[in-house]
Amino acid sequence: MKKIFLLINFLAINTFCQFWYVEILDLKRLDVYFLPQQSNNYKDVLKSDLENVYNKNVYIAIYSFTDVDIASSVVKAVQNGCNVYLITDPMQAGSTSLDEWLESQGVQVRRKKSASSFMHDKYIVIEDEILWTGSANFTASALNQDNNMIRFNNFSELNKLYKEKFLWLWNK
Numbered sequence: 001m002k003k004i005f006l007l008i009n010f011l012a013i014n015t016f017c018q019f020w021y022v023e024i025l026d027l028k029r030l031d032v033y034f035l036p037q038q039s040n041n042y043k044d045v046l047k048s049d050l051e052n053v054y055n056k057n058v059y060i061a062i063y064s065f066t067d068v069d070i071a072s073s074v075v076k077a078v079q080n081g082c083n084v085y086l087i088t089d090p091m092q093a094g095s096t097s098l099d100e101w102l103e104s105q106g107v108q109v110r111r112k113k114s115a116s117s118f119m120h121d122k123y124i125v126i127e128d129e130i131l132w133t134g135s136a137n138f139t140a141s142a143l144n145q146d147n148n149m150i151r152f153n154n155f156s157e158l159n160k161l162y163k164e165k166f167l168w169l170w171n172k
Contacts, residue, residue, distance in 0.1 A: 047073040061121035
């Protein structure tokens with residue numbers, strides 16, 4: 001088994017960054033998507049992850065959220081008994097963002113700035129199962145640019161780090 005090390009940039013309390021090294025032993029649990037080349041595959045897998053989760057907590061931190069397909073899958077998770085929490089940047093909320101619609105569908109939404117000038121995170125934690133992170137927002141333009149997303153399957157230590165970061169943002 002080949003070992004690789006990932007450097008995860010994880011914002012800590014206050015304004016400085018901490019870096020976490022995570023040892024990954026099983027590369028079969030790691031999926032990397034490069035956009036726009038793999039945008040359809042990425043969206044299909046992400047939507048499936050959201051639509052097929054039941055009675056879990058789902059944490060979404062995303063700078064900009066305008067993709068209707070992904071939003072519909074988030075609502076499906078709510079319908080499946082999930083508690084879904086969304087943090088988005090307040091400057092992105094409103095007219096073109098789907099945050100208000102998601103809120104009307106049962107998603108708990110907060111519009112917050114990060115420790116820096118804006119909340120620029122992009123990740124989803126499906127508790128105890130899956131972590132999505134990368135540079136892509138959930139927008140049509142992001143899916144047509146050179147962004148990336150990584151899907152981690154059952155990396156509990158990584159999920160825990162991102163969940164803790166989310167809860168810190170949620171409660172501050």
